Amino acid sequence: MTQQAFHPAQQRPVPVDPARWPDVARVPDAPVRALVAERLLRRVAHRRRLRVELSGGRLLVPAPEGAPVLRLHRPEDFFHRIGATGLIGFGEAYQAGDWDSPDLVALLTELATAPETLVPTGAQWLRRLYVQRQPETERPSTANARRNIGRHYDLSNELFALFLDPTMTYSSAVFPTGPGGRPEAGWDTLVEAQHRKIDQLLDLARVGPGTRLLEIGTGWGELALRAAARGARVVSLTLSEEQLALARRRIAEAGQADRAEVRLCDYRAAEGEYDAVVSVEMIEAVGRPFWPVYFSTIDRVLAPGGRAALQAITMPHERMLASSETYTWILKYIFPGGLIPSVRAIAQTADRYTGLHLSYCRPYGAHYAETLRLWRERFAERGAEVAELGFDQVFRRMWELYLAYSEAGFRTGYLDVQQLLLTREGNAR
Known part of the structure; x- marks a missing residue:
């Protein structure tokens, strides 16, 4: 040295x-x-x-x-x-x-x-x-999935409330675009931007009065609430007990308990038949060995003529292949067991294992970079409150790095986010 x-x-x-x-x-x-x-x-x-x-x-x-x-x-x-x-x-x-x-x-x-x-x-x-290789205990099997999800999403509802907007939506927003197509993002417009994202997905799945909707990955219930307000009948699945409790409470307080039900249930155990399936940034936690099961489940529960709308973080296909066997800092500390797919991998898996086909894809990674910027700035501003919840300095620095790393990934195009539609032949229109 x-x-x-x-x-x-x-x-x-x-x-x-x-x-x-x-x-x-x-x-x-x-x-x-x-x-x-x-x-x-x-x-x-x-x-x-x-x-x-x-x-x-x-x-x-x-x-x-x-x-x-x-x-x-x-x-x-x-x-x-x-x-x-x-x-x-x-x-x-x-x-x-x-x-x-x-x-x-x-x-x-x-x-x-x-x-x-x-x-x-x-x-x-x-x-x-x-x-390093992924530990077997973090492989997102049925036995491990709930523990993997709990390590991130069961940290504390109060923690997420400190930096998310009032909708408690933890996925990319869709902002208005200004000159040059750049997103015009601000904290004062984040709720509107999150609702725009949700509405675009619900429109893509043609969710309306009477629609039987399955949501895979509840979050804190905002999409289920918005779908129920359209007159849909919603079943939403989550493996997070913290999210389950808060989502159920929010749905009850909104007077939508007769239209929206949240279940603590692995996606592999989904039951029933639905006109639409929506899943927002959940496939990243599925893990590559289980992608066939994930898409087969969607295919199994989707009624004839049904549509599946997904929002997914993606990366270029060759980068996905190169990193798919690598144990990373993000996997070790933030999202155990996951893998970010490519659009090609999504399309190929659906084609090979189901009767579904990718019929629409819309990328908007610049909007995720701005969403993350707002979360990161909010997290930094409320660091003292994060500490009061019992999260030490090592944890706070870990999350600072995670949010900044993710933002950088979207700013460079190393990462992207897509809204995708899966349909059976003849149902794309």
Whole structure:
């Protein structure tokens, strides 16, 4: 290592509970890999023109003013973590406070642009040193799915209420578009934008008076409420007990309990026949081995002439294939067991295992970037209230990174979000 250790008085260490965060508390001892990680960061900083700041204002490599900033508080710990576990270590280093950035989204956006070029082609074999496989206990089988969902969605309804809008909608909104097709997003218009998204999906599925609607993935009940207000009869499935309780209460308070029912039920156990199926950003939690079961379930419960409208986060097909066996920081800490599909994978799975076909697809990733920006800013503003709920600093930094990372993914096009329609032959119109 060429730089001196960062003086601890210049950055107060993040208190880490080793029982709660064992891999954040433990710094791996990987001196050779740490040297490789340092050299790789030098290369990335030079090629991407990043400003990597060390103690005393020193730079890892020369960089222009105004470049995205990666500020290393504990360089040695940072490089050992990355050397040992790659991008998982990068995330854990942020949780531990080993690094920061004055503009986290700008830094992550630069790193998320053409990520396949970050590691030189001749050094791709290095991935084998740190890439991990998904633990069997997180595979989203029937036995594990409820635990996976609970780790994220059962954290606390009060936590989500701090940064979501009053509809408690935790998926991309659809904003009005201004010049150049850019979304015009603001906190004061987020409720309207979430209702626009829901209404577009309900319209796509042709939900109206008397429609028998199955919703796979309840959230906190806003779509079920809006469908019931149209006169539909809704059955909504969730594996989150926290969401179940609040969604049922909201439906009862709205006077729609006779039209909307929420069940604690795995999608694989869905029963009945429905004119429409709607599922919003739930397929990401299904897992690739279970996509055939997911689409077969939709096909099984969908009545003749029925329509299925999905909202799905997607990634380009080749990137999906390359990452499908990789255990990532997001999977370890945020969404265990999941995989973001590609549009091609959705279409191919439906074609192969069901009588359904993809007949409509509308992308709008820029709207998700703006939705995430609003959530991220709100989460930061209400950090003290998050702490009052009992979430420690490691958790808060974890969620700061998660929201910023996701926003960067949509800003670069590494991620997208789609509204899709699945129909049987002759039913697309």
